[in-house]
Amino acid sequence: MSDYTDLFLDSTSQAQLNTAYAFPIAVYQSNLAQKRLGYVTFHWHEEIQYCCVLSGRIRILIGAHEYTANAGEGFFINTNQLHSIRPLHEKNGDNRYICLDIHPKLLYLFPESILAEKYIFPILHDPNIPFIKFSPHILWQRKVLTIIKKIYAVYEKQSSGFEFDIMRLLLLLWKFFFLNQGAFEKPFPSWQIHYQPQIKMILTYIHVHYAEKISLTDLSHAIFLSESECCRVFKRYLHRTIFEYIIEYRLNQSMLLLISTTKTINTISYETGFSNASYYILRFKEKLGITPREYRRIMISKRNS
Template sequence: MRPNELILNDKLEDVSMNKMYSFPFEVSFSEIRKLSKGYVKLHWHDEIQISIVTKGSVEFIVGEKSYILKNGQAIFINTQRIHMAKSVGNGDCIYHSIMFNSKLLKMFPGSIIDQKYVSPVVTSHKLNSIEIYGNSEWEQDALKYISNIINTDAIQVKGYELEIYINLLNFWLLLVLNEKDIFAQKTEPKPINEQRIKDVLSFIHENYSNKITLQDIADAVFVSKGECCRFFKKSLKMSPYDYLINYRINESMKLLKNTNNSILDIAENVGFNNVSHYIQIFKKKTGQTPHEYRNSN
């Protein structure tokens, strides 16, 4: 079990998980308040994620929806869905995540298990996530399987991979048996265009150090400025410009911590033309001036 330390590429894909072919599975944990920004950054990955809150309360944002989960409650996040997590309240917040590639469940590509019970789930554009509060019998059983998987991975006695696999299959069986009740609730009249979001994020990450406007961002995905703001805000709960500013500040924090470059040079390197404006925004976002942040680190 490893601490959740995201490694993101330019498209916000988390590439930190060990891509082990023989057993594509791992468990991680996130202590949200110990992270540098106090939340788990927006990201996505090919792996399916099952997260259970083990301390405090956590808000998970998946696509356009937000879920607040308390200790002992869990969420299933489908493959390639954009999501993030942040703490709720003033106390410590911890959650554990089970991460696995869907090929672990398929037996072999094209099998009846794959065709009937795995691929329809992971390829569904209507299924982003399933919250598991423990309010029904199947949800209580699902939470037990999740806990069994995490505990088995922590101990790793002989045959632990089989134990994990059996519990994972039992968890998946619950999803399949409850498909009529659960998946129907997730139907969206117009599912989020996640590829468009990823393209916007990729453009910002590649060009943040330059002077870019909202028109530039909208042009990158061939939409109007109004439409760009609409779908971006609906998914990320902030405007493209706010995201750009936050990203520039985060990148400048890395430079303040890891280089001896001057404040002026850092401001220019991350796309601020005016150092006074940079200092003002930095303090507003972090509560410190760049100089104070550098000294504290």
């Protein structure tokens, strides 16, 4: 299955994942080197996510915590958890991982079922279980990693009736979760659980207004926090300042325009919130090591080759 080179985010930073309504699971390999910025930016989605790292070393940022997963290891990200996935080292070669995006309704069939009430919802709705890391050195986790790879192989082959095999494997996967939930780490202190909605509101505001001049005063008023609290919580949670994130998001949006339109560099700079083209080019080169014009030429050349 092809890599989703970059996520489509709606104006709330909620990712719109490519899971079909009739069978809501997406199975694919992802390579961080193929992302526009070299990583998956902060986002969240209703789907739960299982990943198994095939090569390289990656960082998973979730809440104020940072985890490392090496080749052979894996992880689970719970529903609606704000997260980002990045290479452990900047510009580090091959960082590939299998990814399963699964809407929870595929597991529990209907909300009032015993599967939902007894086995699925207690983990799905526990704010203290945002993330689980899998090691091949722990028996039940090694079994989980094996099942993730089996699901990928079954999905790739898509033999007649493959959906039955995937359902069987998914339920077995969750059974391992339920039976071993006492071993889960509980990494989120209460302040992170409390502030996650505000962080999502800040991101939503930036994603809606990135093309405009964004003032800290307007932002703080929109989410009902003081300016100082806004800055403190955002930096503590996402490990960067609000200003740094705004620049990052504007660059990401400009890259979309560079590869999908013939607009001039000057026009793109203004449409993505930069005060002038010179400042835009400076920031772009600082982040990617090349100018916007060079980036456009390289991407067009790759697309046509």
